[in-house]
Amino acid sequence: MRKYQILILFPILLLLTDCVKSKADAGVPDSVLSLLLVSSLLNSDSGPCTAIESIQPNYIGAWSPNGNVYQFTEIHPVTLNRNRPMVQVVLENTDYAFGGLFPFWYLDRNNYYSGFLNRDLASYIGYNTHTSMLPYAKDTTYATDPAVSISNTREFSQPLGVDFNFEFPFDVKATFINSCREMDNDEVNFQTSDALSSMSGLNQAWAKEKTLDVNLIFVNGSNGSSYPIQSEQAIEVALNKWRENFSQSSVRIKINVSVTSADLYDYDMIFDLGTDTGYPGSLGGLFKTTSFIGKPNALNVFIVKEELQYGGVLGVSGGIPGPATLLGTRQSGVAVFVDSHRLYSNSGDVLTYDEQLLLGETLSHEAGHFLGLWHVTEANGDYGFIADKDPLRDTPTCHFSNDINLDSIVDLSECLGGSGTNSGGKNMMFWSGTVGFTQGDITAEQGWILRLNPLVY
Numbered sequence: 437m438r439k440y441q442i443l444i445l446f447p448i449l450l451l452l453t454d455c456v457k458s459k460a461d462a463g464v465p466d467s468v469l470s471l472l473l474v475s476s477l478l479n480s481d482s483g484p485c486t487a488i489e490s491i492q493p494n495y496i497g498a499w500s501p502n503g504n505v506y507q508f509t510e511i512h513p514v515t516l517n518r519n520r521p522m523v524q525v526v527l528e529n530t531d532y533a534f535g536g537l538f539p540f541w542y543l544d545r546n547n548y549y550s551g552f553l554n555r556d557l558a559s560y561i562g563y564n565t566h567t568s569m570l571p572y573a574k575d576t577t578y579a580t581d582p583a584v585s586i587s588n589t590r591e592f593s594q595p596l597g598v599d600f601n602f603e604f605p606f607d608v609k610a611t612f613i614n615s616c617r618e619m620d621n622d623e624v625n626f627q628t629s630d631a632l633s634s635m636s637g638l639n640q641a642w643a644k645e646k647t648l649d650v651n652l653i654f655v656n657g658s659n660g661s662s663y664p665i666q667s668e669q670a671i672e673v674a675l676n677k678w679r680e681n682f683s684q685s686s687v688r689i690k691i692n693v694s695v696t697s698a699d700l701y702d703y704d705m706i707f708d709l710g711t712d713t714g715y716p717g718s719l720g721g722l723f724k725t726t727s728f729i730g731k732p733n734a735l736n737v738f739i740v741k742e743e744l745q746y747g748g749v750l751g752v753s754g755g756i757p758g759p760a761t762l763l764g765t766r767q768s769g770v771a772v773f774v775d776s777h778r779l780y781s782n783s784g785d786v787l788t789y790d791e792q793l794l795l796g797e798t799l800s801h802e803a804g805h806f807l808g809l810w811h812v813t814e815a816n817g818d819y820g821f822i823a824d825k826d827p828l829r830d831t832p833t834c835h836f837s838n839d840i841n842l843d844s845i846v847d848l849s850e851c852l853g854g855s856g857t858n859s860g861g862k863n864m865m866f867w868s869g870t871v872g873f874t875q876g877d878i879t880a881e882q883g884w885i886l887r888l889n890p891l892v893y
């Protein structure tokens with residue numbers, strides 16, 4: 437019963453030591469961005485505030501960071517300050533031009549040698565679609581390679597930048613999603629600290645309660661319905677577990693749920709949990725073809741009967757992060773699989789109380805991914821590399837030496853140590869879960885990332 441993230445399946449491909457990226461001339465004016473859409477509610481409390489800019493990039497050269505040839509664009513400016521505290525980039529290619537693509541960030545957009553890898557690229561280069569964000573952590577030195585320092589709490593932005601790299605640039609698109617909700621004072625002043633005990637990071641109390649709107653979509657088709665009763669009340673135990681997790685003082689986000697049902701005949705069973713393509717039966721296809729039922733300012737959660745690629749996957753997020761407020765991309769949503777949550781009940785029946793609690797943990801976990809959180813430790817354990825764990829200082833990690841049964845995986849039972857060896861098994865973002873076990877720990881820094889997401893207001 438794993439809730440592992442499908443995005444982690446690709447190996448590390450890009451090493452900065454291979455960075456022989458030589459480019460012609462810099463000096464890109466800030467006005468180079470063509471503004472297609474800006475939706476801004478200014479800091480009202482009625483919904484998210486985002487500025488969205490989509491561009492079709494121009495290519496100015498090529499390089500081979502991992503043996504494959506990538507076309508790269510000029511460097512585009514990125515703004516991060518206390519009024520624009522978080523930015524996501526979404527790269528999209530057509531389904532059939534199958535190839536790698538990634539953003540490459542710059543600490544100083546006027547200096548090609550200031551490039552760095554973000555947490556997402558430390559583990560994975562996207563195929564046909566990829567998301568990234570800044571910041572991934574309050575202390576960004578933990579999130580990048582090489583370690584750089586990024587502040588989003590000042591009045592003015594550092595001269596950050598990003599360029600876009602495509603193996604087969606054909607009809608490609610890059611989209612910036614910038615949050616325009618000013619940070620609260622305690623979010624500006626928040627400081628992280630190292631995880632030293634089982635209680636690390638759990639004592640934070642944010643002053644203001646925020647809100648996340650959630651659009652729950654029960655998916656039905658020829659395989660039957662995803663759940664016998666399709667209402668908020670029918671899965672109230674699960675939703676209340678999610679609400680309880682997110683209402684903790686280290687998070688303080690109210691979950692505001694609306695429920696709908698949809699007949700989606702290609703997606704009542706998911707055969708392919710990838711988002712590389714939008715083909716029927718794939719997760720990417722589900723997210724890509726359902727903008728008619730999605731809500732742009734909400735987290736769209738698809739409740740699906742089962743997945744058939746692995747069997748037993750509890751849920752998947754379209755991305756880390758998922759593209760906030762953007763519908764109709766291959767990464768626009770999360771999916772949870774009802775039948776993977778069954779231990780006692782039969783397919784087609786309502787879930788038992790304990791099974792619903794696990795569903796609540798899965799909803800919390802996948803929402804965490806969509807809003808920008810990584811697993812505290814990936815399944816192979818912490819060897820000290822960026823890709824082994826989340827980029828946060830205050831979350832516990834599970835060292836590979838905890839793998840007592842030597843199966844090369846750090847199981848839940850192997851990551852429950854106390855102070856010093858406490859290893860994150862009880863954290864919401866542990867990589868696996870099981871019926872009857874609570875994983876509600878959310879640290880202050882995890883809460884800080886969740887609260888800054890453009891969808892949270």
Ligand SMILES: [Zn+2]
Pocket residue numbers: 439440441801805811866867
């Ligand atoms: Zn996960």
